[in-house]
Amino acid sequence: MAALVLAAGASRRMRGRDKLLEDAGGGPVLRRVAEAARASKADRVLVVLPPDAPARAAALAGLAVETAEAADAAEGMAASLRAGLAAVEATADAVVLLLADMPEVGAAEIDRLIAAFDPGEGREIARAVSADGRPGHPVLFGRRFFEDLRGLVGDQGARSVVAAAADFVVDVPTPGTAALVDLDTPEDWAAWRAGRAD
Numbered sequence: 001m002a003a004l005v006l007a008a009g010a011s012r013r014m015r016g017r018d019k020l021l022e023d024a025g026g027g028p029v030l031r032r033v034a035e036a037a038r039a040s041k042a043d044r045v046l047v048v049l050p051p052d053a054p055a056r057a058a059a060l061a062g063l064a065v066e067t068a069e070a071a072d073a074a075e076g077m078a079a080s081l082r083a084g085l086a087a088v089e090a091t092a093d094a095v096v097l098l099l100a101d102m103p104e105v106g107a108a109e110i111d112r113l114i115a116a117f118d119p120g121e122g123r124e125i126a127r128a129v130s131a132d133g134r135p136g137h138p139v140l141f142g143r144r145f146f147e148d149l150r151g152l153v154g155d156q157g158a159r160s161v162v163a164a165a166a167d168f169v170v171d172v173p174t175p176g177t178a179a180l181v182d183l184d185t186p187e188d189w190a191a192w193r194a195g196r197a198d
Contacts, residue, residue, distance in 0.1 A: 001114055002092040003042035004084035005034055005065075007100035008050040008073040013185045020056055022189055024103035025196065028059040029183070033100050038064060040110035042096060046087055048080045076155025089146050094124075097158065098138045103192070104178035105138060113140040116172045123170040125162060128179035135171065136179030144168075 007030050011019045020030040030047075037045040045065040049056050050073035057067065070083035081097070088095060094117055096110055105128075113126040117140055124142035129135050139158060141149060145168075148161045162169060183189050 001042050002044040002088040003037040003096045005047040005098045005100050006080045008048050008070040008080040020100050029103045030100045031059045034065050036106045039107035041114050048084045077157050078152035094142045096138050096140045102182045104181045109174045112172045116170050124168040126170050126172050128174045129171045130177050130179050
């Protein structure tokens with residue numbers, strides 16, 4: 001079981017700031033997500049970084065995680081998926097895809113997905129949903145779907161793979177809105193921090 005932290009995005013909507021280095025309460029959000037993955041029941045944690053990202057690499061210093069470079073990261077999320085899969089697919093029965101800008105996803109949420117995965121029962125995609133049932137992240141994919149994930153292009157995530165495999169999807173409830181909170185803009189970050197201060 002491998003956890004892939006997708007951290008090769010360009011933070012284009014942050015107007016010059018790197019969203020993955022924003023403080024998420026005690027350290028950069030990238031490190032917080034990687035720590036959650038490390039604390040989960042995943043056997044390996046791999047963080048996919050863009051080329052020449054020393055500050056992001058430094059944010060992971062001292063953590064027992066592996067890194068891989070998405071050489072064509074400018075293409076979008078599909079490039080990160082391909083780079084991550086290339087690094088883990090030989091040994092992984094499944095991968096948990098984590099977005100590096102989701103500070104409320106913890107080890108417990110990842111472990112719920114791992115527990116829900118059961119190829120023998122046809123549960124080969126486990127998708128986190130909010131407490132009220134809205135689909136979000138992370139999402140676990142069994143080996144059956146690795147080839148479909150490798151075939152993605154551009155800045156699309158894996159939504160199309162999930163949609164085409166509805167019979168294999170199990171939705172896994174997670175507390176509150178943790179599965180939905182991703183922070184892409186300075187306004188997102190300000191609102192999230194204000195909510196935590198209340």
